[in-house]
Amino acid sequence: MSPPLVLPSATLEQLQPIYRVERGCLISKNADLTVAFRLELPELFTLSPAEYQSLHAAVVKALRVLPTPAVVHKQDWFVEERYCPDFNSPRLESSLLGRAYERHFCERPFLRHVCYLFISRTATERAHYRSPASLLGRRHLVPRTQLDAQQQSAFFDAVGQFKRLVEDGSPLRLQQLSEDELVGTETQAGLLEQYLALELSSTAPLVDLDFSRGLQVGHKHCQLFSLTAVDDLPAEVDPAVRYERLSTDRSPLAVGLAAPLGLLLSCNHLYNQYIFLDDPAQALRRFEKRKDNLNALALYSRQNAINRQWYEQYLNEAHAEQKQPVRAHFNVLAWTERESELPELRNQVSAAIARLGARPRENTVDAPVIYWAGIPGNAGDFPAEDTFPTFAAQAACFWNVETNYRDAASPFGLKLSDRLTGRPVLVDLSDEPMRRGVITNRNKFILGPSGSGKSFFTNAMVRQYYEQGTHVLLVDTGNSYQGLCALLGGVYLTYEEHDPIAFNPFLVSGGGAPDAEKKESLKVLLQTLWKKDDEHATRAEYVSLTNAVELYYEQLGREPERRPCFNTFYEFVQGPYAAVLRKQGVREKDFDLHNFLYVLKPYYRGGAYEYLLNAERELDLVAEPFIVFELDNIKDNPILFPVVTLIIMETFIAKMRRLKGTRKMILIEEAWKAIATAGMAEYIRYLFKTVRKFFGEAVIVTQEVDDIVGNAIVKNTIINNSDCKILLDQRKYAHRFEEIQQLLSLSDKEKAQALSINLDLQPGRYYKEVFISLGGTASKVYATEVSPEEYVTYTTEEKEKLRLQTLAQERAGDLAGAIKVYAQELREQRA
Template sequence: MAHSKKRVFDGLYAQLEETDGHVVLFSAKGEPSVIFEMTNPVQQLCTDAEQYQHFQDVLSGVVQTLGEGYALQKQDILCKQAYHHDVPEDAEFLTKSYFRYFEGREFTEIRTYLVITQEAQRSQFVQYDPKKWLDFHVKVNKVDDILREKHISHRRLTKEEVNEYCHRFMAFRFRNGPFSMTNFKASDEYLKTGNRVIRSYPLVDIDEINLPTLVKPYTQMNLNGYGIATDLLSFLTQVPHADCVVYNQVVQIPGQRKLLRKLQGKAKRHSSMPDPSNKIALADIEEVLNRLAVDSTLLVYSNFNILVSCPPDKVTTVTSFLETKLYECGIMPSRTAYNQLELFTDSFPGNAYAFNPDYDLFLTLSDAALCFFFKEHMKTSEDTPLTTFYTDRQGLPVCIDITGKEGKVKMTDNANFFCIGPSGSGKSFHMNSVVRQLLEQQTDVVMVDTGDSYEGICNYYKGTYISYSKEKPISMNPFKVTKEEYEQNFGEKKNFLKSLIFLIFKGNEFPDKIEDMLINQTIVEYYEAYFHPFTRFSDKEREDLRLKLLMDFKMEEDAAKLEQSMEDIERQIHEPQPEENPEERGLLLPAEARRRKLLRQCRSLLALAHDGASSKGEKEHALIIIEKYKKELFDNSLLIKIDKRITRLEEQRRRMKVKELSFNSYYEFALERIPQITALEKISFNIREFAAILKQFYRGGELEDTLNSDLDVSLFDERFIVFEIDKIKDDAVLFPIVVLIIMDVFLQKMRIKKGRKALIIEEAWKAIASPTMAEYVKYLYKTVRKFHGIAGVVTQELNDVIDSPIVKEAIINNSDVKILLDQTKFKDRYDRIASILGLTPIQRQQIFTINALNNHEGRSYFKEVWICRGQHSDVFGVEEAPECYWAYTTERTEKEALKLYLAHYGTMQEAITQLEADRRKAGSPKYLEFARKVNEHKKVMSLW
């Protein structure tokens, strides 16, 4: 170190000490400072103007709290760093490939420090003033409280950290790792250290303060036709050739009364000389005085300085870039910054009072000054046990909790999602990335696909790939239920089977109430007959049935029938009574025995009524009782008929046995039982039509296997199952049924298996997007939540969302996670979509920044995606390692090339490794181009 340099820097600080619970840095003139490290609360490209305004209010509150005799210094250090992520030894091959791909990638890190400094009295000696010292600590604690209250992440630096911070500033080295100072030289143009130069760019030329007349805490950037809210100085992250940028922001709060008197005196002077320039100056001063009187703003002295480190031959480029960007903000930076060493030393942390008041500071209102404070932070990883890695907008991996409910910050109640992206937007590539990361974190995944999008990843993870064909149809037995499931979950299973039967019987039509009641009853009785075979009606059931049938008979009775029945009873009373066999009397049903007894009594009373010896009163009384007995005999004859009917019904039910559970046995049961119910209930149902439509799934029918073959139980143990049903997507009957029974398989798997499960339905969801299925899908989505599950649908057509009521009612309303890819082609008709999806104006702006940034340089294939979890939304990049690309690819040519390598090397991992190594050897052509070459040779590159 040169002696002169030592002198320059040695006089900056008096001491650093830990006192009264604070680490305090004392400047050479004795000003104490406390330093906080904090995170700016506004995330880059959040597009939300309110967040900038909110932080502006917080800073304003801090300035008001500090008050006269204090300075607020904020330093934002934007430094180039190299990405590194520790990967466990036992990590999956694709995960290792992913982090190896990003290892060492350069990115701009933003670190922010807030320094509170108390002004020292300007005298030869710094005197200790206990009152001032106490006030300093009180103010520091108040600022701490404000930041905590406003949920702004911050902490006080330790003594070692303050020491390192000051030394790093001196060396202007903020890159992680060791640092040193070499050959420090100062000139009028810049400072030189080693092979870099450091140059200061003060924002304001004090001689002519060229600032915009109106300033806000943010600016509008035009992106894709939208005005996006962004930081005034957001361009600081993109300074070309700079390895480090420090933006030093200082506001000093002087004594207000003295300044006010000064301003009022100035106003008087200007008003006494009425020329145009004086009128303008007077108007400006009056505006300031009005603002001070009305608003809670203060007069402050400010300094804003951008310090940049870059190679010596790039200074002109950097200067040109900064001047252009500042002009765009309406700022004309100072061109006379010849005091480079002074500007550098004055910008040191805790040196807020070192500036020369004559040419470094300008007077303004605190609210205006705070608009120039930098307010943004970069995207950071979330604290979550379930990690899904994406990249931020500059290409740096960040992890999020894709479910929104497993991380430290709970954003959602359920992890269900829908994903919309037009063809070519990278939808399948994105879903492959998500599935890979879910599988690697012990999630069971079931996928329903039409188009082989997941064949590669399924092969890689040795999952089960079930492809539908006529020769080998996907067959299951959705009617099979265990006793445990029957006892615990029958309501849900019944609703599923009802949905399935109506899907076959009615298609997209709603069943009417009678049809619903009939099918519901047959399903209930079918399982009852299997688990609890019928023997007889209980006394209660018999009594209930008796009352019901009696009511039915009475409903059917008309006057003619009633008259005829009464004539029959009259005739029976007048007929001579046959001799009764005493043995036979013991075998009679109670109703028959009662009938005979009543007839005997009626005959006796009739004899009494016709007996000449009877008095008139006796005759009348006998006739009244006969009439009463006639009514009882009428009811009694009905009960005899009903009892016989109940006995017949009992016999019918006893005959109905269910020996095994399958569609076949249900079909037989229903065809026998439905006519019995319709006869009993006196209702109509087209049993022949029902039988004919369902017949194709019955014995000997074309689709018998679909609903009658037991599913391979081992499927429940598989971690990854892909059902590929592309071959039946045009079969109006079969397609929805297969999708439905796959969903049922997932539900069974979900209940049986512990841990996280995911069901992802690609375009196949359209098969079940009918009004009749809405209730079932709603039920599926709600049930999934209870069992630590995720249900998701993926679609490319936005019209599907707009036109289908089931999507809105069952899927959108029950999904807390929305995923959208490039929506540019729908931009002109987005109002309706936005209202259906419940998008805020801010979210719409975010969506239209997808793929719209100039952030593709130095990166491989990647697409951006907008993810909203509850109310938290942001745009992320889907960028993966080449090895992952080969595992995910849906391009037929690339898949064929991979299969050639697989055939040669035997395992998917080895095939991918060699294929990518060969592509690099060939000069890293595009994936498709290299795949074509491999296919032309029909063998691996080493054999060409």
């Protein structure tokens, strides 16, 4: 029996291909010079086909400025990680739901993506470089030629131009890596160490490399698949392709051509993309020579004749269209620590390559050489037999150009989820977009039909805003926030026949005279009480009301014992002000005093609504950080609903005036329909235009598309002054979405994103998706996934609300304990 084959071993120090790092650049033992960048990519599912084309054109243009011979090596890392919450965050310290949210996502798996770009100027052209010449097989090397100072300077200048061209024409951003990031420090591993361990960690260990049985890096068993031949590639390529799982007949959603080899391939892997820039004249001469050889042999083989035609077509395009000839190679290096998983891994990668329309080719014998050439700065050592000729435009189509959703740089925001993996993402819809100029106001317009998850999104949003110091005032007509308000200890005001809501809009907080805004809100209130929805106050009537309010407060100043309220105002108008009107000779057609007093009498002492505007005590809600006005019982009352809503909005304006430096939010659900009348248009316009100046935002929520289509007040005031548009499941309106698109000024890309909501929900997760557009320039679809604790708090299902109330009663009103118990029941049901 023959002894087992033992391959020779060598130390990494002997074979590693990088000679040194100088001026932040890698110098290989072949005397190649490499500049390394970290490449920032746009987020997945956020680009339109036109934006993909623009990005692609910028890359192709940038490739032309690089000197030859050179190699552009793009390396995308996709490494499995798990979400790790920070329970020590002050934001979670006293938040039951916040901590429950983080526990729910703890250990949620996702792919961490990091992208690097290496631009190498090789000392010599290596179009005929073969595997045996690789540095992996040579222990000693003396470079034949080296770059002189002039060549080095020209290379650095070209790299600078490359960076500017890429960043000016696309959303790509390049940041050069420092020496410490490349080679590491005494305490942290650099990129070179990380690659040799296939581990994106600052503590990447030094591991053995075993090439005796394929490719094994430490405990990681690797599979390498490459695109190395033209015959293996799709017949046509394009920078963007239709993503079927999120597209409809009316709205194709685009992804990059190479997306199946990026985030859509859910395993540990590297995607290497090489573009080799040889001297164009020499490359074309080689092609001419090969074409001539094939022409002489065409009579002996049909395949030779076909290949000759291929060479002729290539040369014709290169000369006629001035295309840049290049060589290219693309490979996927995937790994697992369990050898038993290799067959499944092989199937995953093969299927991903097949989705490109390409033929997967597994590398075995040459895998070590290709892996070795993937070391940062060693792309010039790549074997030429594993490359194929093409043009720069076609090669750039195979670049992966998408990355994960990124957390906002701002400390303020709300947690939503990446729609691909469900990983929590911090999203800032207010501050960061304002700083970047993406939006000019923080107002939001939310549209979502019943059952679309609207209540869960709005509950999650206002809770997180409140927990970050925001004063929240909610106007609701469906008990959507009752559970959250009770848990947070907020003020919940609802209208009951035996205990109606009472206000005193004439009382000035802190005493003294009212300011101009207070007087204006009182005039709007009086007009609303007096006039019909479609009836406007004349100029004379407006002046008369202005004088009435002014003179009333002047009298109160002279008579401090008189209490300000609607009763005393009514009596003032009925007596002293009537005398003033008679003295001034104001005609009845200019101001009908009798009509005014008659219409407003129900709100005066003894009238049907005497309680409404004559509260005995001041409802000073300005200092309350969380308030819910539940108006479900009066939503159909044509008298009470608009008046109460108007008073609530005046309360919010008081918050705007008095709470300096405090973030404020008013969220109005279906109540906006009652106040969106001709008489209220100016007031709504004032609120939506002014709230920005007081560090505030107004949020309008609706669920019926018919409520917004054709409503001029809503369109011209609310929508036009809401830079943040939020849509939930729109499949109900898919056949008429063009109306919504036009009304909200959505682009075709935003339309495709909005109609992709909930088309590809992941099994085993309980969530809905939400589309968010900021200023019409930044848009994305997120997942709204909540913990069981949040679910039982936010739910609007009557049966579930009663169950929570019963559990709270059994625990003597301990709502937090009831939520925990009910959440555990829900987990057991879902298990």
